[in-house]
Amino acid sequence: MPRPITATVHTDALRANMARLRAAAPDARVWAVVKANAYGHGIERVFDGLRGADGFALLDLEEAQRVRALGWRGPVLLLEGVFEQRDLELCSRLDLWHVVHCDEQIDMLAAHKTKLAHRVFLKMNSGMNRLGFQPERYRAAWARLNALPQVDEISLMTHYSDADGPLGIAAQMAVFAAATRDLPGERSLSNSAASLRHPTSAVAERRQAELQSASDWIRPGVALYGSAPDFPQASASHWGLAPAMTLASKIIATQDLLAGQSVGYGSAFTATAPMRIGIVACGYADGYPRLCPTGTPVLVQGLRTRTLGRVSMDMLSVDLEPLLQAGQQIALGSEVTLWGRASEGALLDIDEVASAAGTLGYELMCALAQRVPVLVAD
Structure with missing residues (x-):
């Protein structure tokens, strides 16, 4: 007989966790983040449990191809955008949305020959200091993208560094709101911790930006798989999450x-x-x-x-x-x-x-x- 160790992925838990995240942000659409092979669970194994999402967010083209091969025809977002010029060809072929976080990615788009304009998410560095344009350069980046025939709709996004801790999200949210105040486009801000610990953040941001009609996307990751994003301050059971x-x-x-x-x-x-x-x-x-x-x-x-x-x-x-x-x-x-x-x-x-x-x-x-x-x- 085989060695007696197994891992089990629980589809019912994935569905329940998705419902919990939707309840935390009832007016937002949900990206199911399946990067790193769905946090080690396997993209193919979690698909049925997470297909109630509005879109799948991931890192690379190989993962995107796997999601499309499963029959998903909805939005797929590349969270780090493209890494080289030819990646845009596959984005066009698979109808992938992608993040733009640096000037070089805008240059790639400007040189890209396509009949299908791309949906992009323009990322701001509001304090995480990893990816994204500084707030003072954000509008110029938006203007460059908006002038390109290769670009269709521009959504606006950032990523919180301290949503799981005492610093919270207020400072970054204020920076983002000020820099995007009169820019059109959907917003995507909240990760697992922000969605659960600060469930009104999306609404508050829209009010600050006077964009009450905008649709928001939340981006839960680890919470979908039953882990508390702020452990040990709170447990998975505290947030109503089930182990996947x-x-x-x-x-x-x-x-x-x-x-x-x-x-x-x-x-x-x-x-x-x-x-x-x-x-x-x-x-x-x-x-x-x-x-x-x-x-x-x-x-x-x-x-x-x-x-x-x-x-x-x-x-x-x-x-x-x-x-x-x-x-x-x-x-x-x-x-x-x-x-x-x-x-x-x-x-x-x-x-x-x-x-x-x-x-x-x-x-x-x-x-x-x-x-x-x-x-x-x-």
């Missing part, structure tokens, strides 16, 4: 330790009293973080316990004492939920596991190894 991925395995051995005995490489955990431990078929070669220390939460048969010692390439150890004290019988093949949804319904947020490793749920999703079989469940 479960990583599960099984107990493949048990060991009884005496006080003073250790487990794993480096003897990183030593028992202080007699105890039973379980060995789980999951390690860092499966995408589970090697940096997870003793005490990282895990579910065994739906009950919460902890990891022990170092994570190995193919295995990790868990504490079975809480289950034995609860009267649970543990045997080879007992279910272990590394994150996500146990078979009887108990939940373990991916954010908790990521936090123990000093990282974010985003990284764990994207790091799922190719050797792990992935199932899709509704």
Whole structure:
């Protein structure tokens, strides 16, 4: 039989999370962000769960081709725009919308020969300082684009750097509103954190810009997959989000330790009293973080316990004492939920596991190894 580890993508959770994001911004249209192969879930696997979106936003042409191959005929947005001149040919052929964030991309458009004018999203650097035109140069960039026959409609966008923290979005929103005050075009501002933590931001921006009739697009990413964008300030359950991925395995051995005995490489955990431990078929070669220390939460048969010692390439150890004290019988093949949804319904947020490793749920999703079989469940 194959090694007993699987990941499951939950279509029902994707649909529920999409509904939750729509409820947070009921007057906005929704980009489902599926960059990085849908945050590690697989574009093809999440498509049915996210096809209720108004459009799909992603990074590169290969991902865009995959979305079109699935039969999607609605909007597809390249979040970083094109990288070279010939990319525009495929944008024309596949009817892709794309971000424009620098003068060089405008130059490419000006030199592009096409019968189909392009829909573009002009990006402002309102404080993130990654991509986009500075506010004082934004209008000039808009004017250049507006003069090109290769350009159809121009939408206006920016990206918040601190929507998940105490600084919030007010300063960037004010910069964006001032620089775009009388410019026409739809606005796209809010990521997952802004959509959930600042649900009136799109309306407030429109009022500041006196563009009440404009349609906004929100751009949720990680929240669609069931991770809280502001963990540990708030959990996924606080925001009404459901885990879209479960990583599960099984107990493949048990060991009884005496006080003073250790487990794993480096003897990183030593028992202080007699105890039973379980060995789980999951390690860092499966995408589970090697940096997870003793005490990282895990579910065994739906009950919460902890990891022990170092994570190995193919295995990790868990504490079975809480289950034995609860009267649970543990045997080879007992279910272990590394994150996500146990078979009887108990939940373990991916954010908790990521936090123990000093990282974010985003990284764990994207790091799922190719050797792990992935199932899709509704």
